[in-house]
Amino acid sequence: MDASQPSGAEASAKVIDGKLVAQQIREEIAAEVSRMKDAIGAVPGLAVILVGDRKDSATYVRNKKKACEAAGINSFEVRLQEDSAEAEVLKHIAAFNDDPAVHGILVQLPLPKHMNEENVLNAVSIEKDVDGFHPLNIGRLAMRGRDPLFVPCTPKGCIELLRRSGVQISGKRAVVIGRSNIVGMPAALLLQREDATVTIVHSRTKNPEEIVKQADIVVSAVGQSNMVRGSWLKPGAVVIDVGINAVEDASCSRGYKLVGDVCYEEASKVASAVTPVPGGVGPMTIAMLLSNTLASAKRIHNFQ
């Protein structure tokens, strides 16, 4: 018996360590970046556009920049005031589209309400769309026999976590909770491409727990703490928790702590494996962004 499991207690799920897996991937990327630089003298570059001063967005952008530096990827940043005109954002996107040192362009979401997200995402060259949010890339994700140039980072991170944890996807029943453009919907499409049988559960679904209970693989991307209870899960299910929810906690120095959508304590007694929050999908998102940026540079420079 595994000495780390408390004896006589209920079954305890394996913790899928996203931070560790992401670190491994980042090391692989750093090695590839250096091999490419040595061979052809080209260095991948990522441009990030941040509008407004949301604290969470600023933190994510800072983490992305640090991760780029550590992997040897150049990073470029534009910060605009909350009340900037949409045309200003479009102008910067156009400049990055034309800049040969930039291989990936990311416009941090959400954008201020006065901007039209669709217009902005449409403006990013599909060749540099490392977020995978351009409608053409998303459309190709939904079609059989077509391949997008880039797949959205968070869903791609979920699949990569499953793969590197040895979880078989093909033939399994997967339930995705949430249908957002940036996580739920692309996650469902990706799982389907991996030959899972996929159901999407959303805010209008009746008795979601009955549907979730049939899943071998559950991906939750809702943004509501403790929504998925242990009783919703089939024994032995694999749970990927994409939610990042701040809940008040006076004992934390920041005054809040981060939790997922899934009641972790309960889930770890029923599931066979579960991702923690923090330290699960979040770090994988950033690793996949670096991976997409490297892949873009390789494609543009025709380097294998």
Ligand SMILES: Nc1nc(=O)c2c([nH]1)NC[C@@H]1CN(c3ccc(C(=O)N[C@@H](CCC(=O)O)C(=O)O)cc3)C=[N+]21
């Ligand atoms: N154009 C665009 N692309 C994105 O990929 C994008 C975005 N907009 N807007 C916001 C969401 C959110 N997101 C996260 C990235 C890293 C962590 C992450 O590293 N989380 C750490 C902890 C972070 C902390 O402690 O605050 C973890 O879960 O362990 C989380 C969330 C990317 N997003």
